[in-house]
Amino acid sequence: MSDALRTRLALDRARTAARTGDLDAALALLDSLDSTAGEDVGAVLDLRARVHAQRGELxxxxxxxxxxxxxxPDDPAAAEGRRTIARITAGRRRTRPLVHPGRLAVAAAGVTAVVLTGGAVVALGSSGAGSSASSVRADAPGGRAAALEAERAALGRExxxxxxxxxxxxxxxxxxxxxEERRTAAAARxxxxxxxxxxxxxxxxxxxxRRSRDVQVRFDTGLFRQSADVSPRGRALLRALGRRMAGMDVRITVVGHAVPVPGGRTRGGSVVALGRALVAARHLAEGGGLPRTSFTLVSAxxxxxxxxxxxxxxxxxxRITPQG
Structure with missing residues (x-):
């Protein structure tokens, strides 16, 4: 799972915890995101601010x-939140205690909390029992419903x-x-x-x-007496092997070998080696009724x-290689 996906899932859980009043759980989830938030760091900081406000940690x-x-710099929710905190701490805004069924009420003598729902800021704290919702501008029923609806839509999109x-x-x-399953099946085949x-x-x-991609066949004795003159034993071995390869769906590479001549070249291919490959391929084909196109001839x-x-x-x- 990518870091971005883990971050968004944790943010979703933190928002849910905050709405249900489990602020400690919300903060714990946010703490786990501090080093991996990436491009979502703004959303993490904003939710952390809202949770601190609910806890009265202005x-x-x-x-x-x-x-x-x-x-x-133009984030409206951050600007409104800081303005509201400034008015509360300056004593210019009246607050009231938060009491909602099913949610944690953060209220104590002399403690003021700021609760954010979506982009709306609601100032709360200790006051007389006669305080009403209409005394707080952002807590007006219409504005609060719109903010809740906007937050639900944003959460749905997220x-x-x-x-x-x-x-x-x-x-x-x-x-x-x-x-991987296809590779495993192909390797098994x-x-x-x-x-x-x-x-x-x-x-x-x-x-x-048997090797990783082909089967190597080596003759235990020399097949040729000299040049490309195949010996009777060599001819018999080649034709017997050709019969065994009859009907096989394979590619056959015949590699000719030659002994370096004293004073001659010691590296590179030779005409003699290629001639031996040609003679061997002919006897293999005749022994097994194989088409000449089954063979590739090279000099070692x-x-x-x-x-x-x-x-x-x-x-x-x-070198015998399976076709396909």
Missing amino acids: DAADRCWAAVQELA RAAVAAERAAVERERAEVAAA LDARLAAITGRVSMPGLTVR DQSDNPHRQATRNRTVTL
Whole structure:
């Protein structure tokens, strides 16, 4: 889950806690956001100011709104909140105690609280029992209802945005999981095909090694007496292997090898090696009835031979790769 999504969910929970009067829980949630608020830092500070105001902590509320104004100098709620706190602390505004069923009443002798609902500011505190709602301008029924409706709409939009982001995260997770499942299934299919190829071509006279993407076949003895002149044993081995590969849906790379000639090149491919690959591919194709297009012919570097003995390197090696 992204930091932005975690922040918005925590803000939503903090607002709910504040509305139900659980101000300690609201502050605890806001404390957890101080280092990760990111672009929502203004909303975190504004809600923190409102909660401090409800608790009667006017200095703390004023500091939070001041911080909001540093980020957004034209923020109307922060400006109104600070003006209301200034009037209360200067003794120029009468207040009354807050008593709402189901909400925490913050009132004590000589303590004044500022409660914000949406963008409206309501000043409250200790006064006579005869105080009325009409004595506080921002607490007029029409204004308060409009502010509540605006806050509900804003909360609905925010919840919709959080839900959309959560849905996007879930879609991304599902796509990643599906891609991983496809990769796992493809790897399992490839492994099974490589295992089948290894078992099918294994026979005396060969060393067969299954690798990550293909199967390597190496002949244990030299196939050629000299140049591209294949020996009878070499011919028999190639044709027997061709029969085993008949019907396999594979690509076959035939790599010719050659022994470096004294005084000649010791690196790079050679015409002799490529000729041996061509002769070996012909015997493989004839032994298994394979089309010549099944084979790719290459010459190995003369320094890259499969055996230490020179006579054994008069040979070819195969790389068998599953098609598809």
